[in-house]
Amino acid sequence: MLYTRASEAANVIAGRAPGPIGAGVVLGSGLGGLADRLSDPVAMPYAELPHFPMTTVAGHPGRLLIGGIGGLRVAMFQGRFHHYEGHDLECVTFPIRVLHRLGVPRVILTAATGGIRDDLGPGSIVCLSDHLNLMGVSPLRGRNDDRLGPRFLDLSEVYSSRLRSLAREEAARLGFVLPEGVYACMPGPNYETPAEIRMLRALGADVVGMSTVPEAIVARHSGLEVLGLVIVTNWAAGISPAPLSHAEVIEASLAVGGRLADLIDAVLRRLSTEPDAGRSPVPVPVP
Numbered sequence: 107m108l109y110t111r112a113s114e115a116a117n118v119i120a121g122r123a124p125g126p127i128g129a130g131v132v133l134g135s136g137l138g139g140l141a142d143r144l145s146d147p148v149a150m151p152y153a154e155l156p157h158f159p160m161t162t163v164a165g166h167p168g169r170l171l172i173g174g175i176g177g178l179r180v181a182m183f184q185g186r187f188h189h190y191e192g193h194d195l196e197c198v199t200f201p202i203r204v205l206h207r208l209g210v211p212r213v214i215l216t217a218a219t220g221g222i223r224d225d226l227g228p229g230s231i232v233c234l235s236d237h238l239n240l241m242g243v244s245p246l247r248g249r250n251d252d253r254l255g256p257r258f259l260d261l262s263e264v265y266s267s268r269l270r271s272l273a274r275e276e277a278a279r280l281g282f283v284l285p286e287g288v289y290a291c292m293p294g295p296n297y298e299t300p301a302e303i304r305m306l307r308a309l310g311a312d313v314v315g316m317s318t319v320p321e322a323i324v325a326r327h328s329g330l331e332v333l334g335l336v337i338v339t340n341w342a343a344g345i346s347p348a349p350l351s352h353a354e355v356i357e358a359s360l361a362v363g364g365r366l367a368d369l370i371d372a373v374l375r376r377l378s379t380e381p382d383a384g385r386s387p388v389p390v391p392v393p
């Protein structure tokens with residue numbers, strides 16, 4: 107059962123890095139270097155954690171690091187799982203369930219994306235205001251376990267307006283404007299066709315990717331606050347003058363990763379001053 111598996115993984119993690127955790131961060135393609143910001147990190151390869159699948163995509167090393175940023179203890183997932191790898195969405199979102207069982211109150215989701223809106227070219231950092239789930243399925247499909255969250259979930263505000271304004275303020279302090287945008291989640295692993303990108307633009311999408319949305323839905327199901335910060339690594343298909351490639355995506359992530367790391371660092375430091383910074387009810391009882 108998912109609740110038991112997530113609790114077992116949480117217990118192992120809490121045993122190896124005890125203490126409350128104030129935020130989780132999922133690191134997207136080529137963004138694993140953000141974890142270098144952690145002080146005194148404890149590293150746990152997914153292979154050493156119960157029920158974690160293996161990552162298979164370049165730029166997703168596959169380990170969990172727990173360490174400090176400012177006064178906050180943070181869990182960073184260096185590598186995520188994607189539906190197109192063949193994992194079901196329960197698997198894809200397992201790290202979020204584990205955060206919930208660890209008592210982590212919020213998560214920052216990062217990703218590499220293609221830019222659709224005219225002002226969101228390569229190198230942009232975008233704060234997600236909303237999403238379009240075009241994956242064709244919800245990660246909440248199947249029998250609901252009420253211990254994990256409600257059967258019918260309200261998604262009126264997936265991406266916390268409080269965290270969004272905090273991120274905007276911290277970006278301004280760092281000297282740049284943080285635009286907001288709507289993320290369209292496509293199933294992948296192929297990139298989109300130009301006609302699909304025209305469709306996505308007409309539907310109101312600003313950036314496109316193949317992840318993030320299942321994690322955001324499950325985080326809300328689990329009652330976590332969500333902040334989505336993505337980088338635009340390429341113009342989307344049909345807008346881009348060149349064919350798209352994952353090597354280009356990783357190269358562009360690495361180029362902008364430092365600025366995103368500065369922003370996430372600043373947001374986490376700001377959160378560390380809040381009264382509920384890290385309130386983990388560990389160890390987690392497994393039924």
Ligand SMILES: O=P(O)(O)O[C@H]1O[C@H](CO)[C@@H](O)[C@H]1O
Nearest residue numbers: 134135217218316317352355
């Ligand atoms: O969303 P992340 O994991 O950052 O990766 C993005 O980059 C890959 C395509 O290059 C896809 O997996 C897409 O979702």
Ligand code: HPA
Nearest residue numbers: 218219220314315316342
């Ligand atoms: O253009 C893209 N499409 C889908 N996913 C992506 N991830 C990075 N760039 C893209």
